Amino acid sequence: MRQLNTRLATRISAETDRRLRLTALVRGMRLGHLLDQILSQHLPTASQLTAQISAEGKEATTDER
Numbered sequence: 001m002r003q004l005n006t007r008l009a010t011r012i013s014a015e016t017d018r019r020l021r022l023t024a025l026v027r028g029m030r031l032g033h034l035l036d037q038i039l040s041q042h043l044p045t046a047s048q049l050t051a052q053i054s055a056e057g058k059e060a061t062t063d064e065r
Contacts, residue, residue, distance in 0.1 A: 012020075024034040044052070 020031060020034065024031045027034065029037075
């Protein structure tokens with residue numbers, strides 16, 4: 001699978017920002033590494049996304065008939 005190395009920019013609440021920074025500090029991690037870990041744990045895998053996209057494509061084809 002192609003690597004996506006584009007940085008994401010987003011706005012988060014001040015409270016969430018504080019919690020992320022404190023969690024990174026307590027765990028002795030860089031903020032970027034903590035975010036990567038959190039997102040990896042909570043987002044679907046590439047194979048799950050592929051299956052979901054495939055299933056949605058099949059549904060769209062069925063609906064057109």
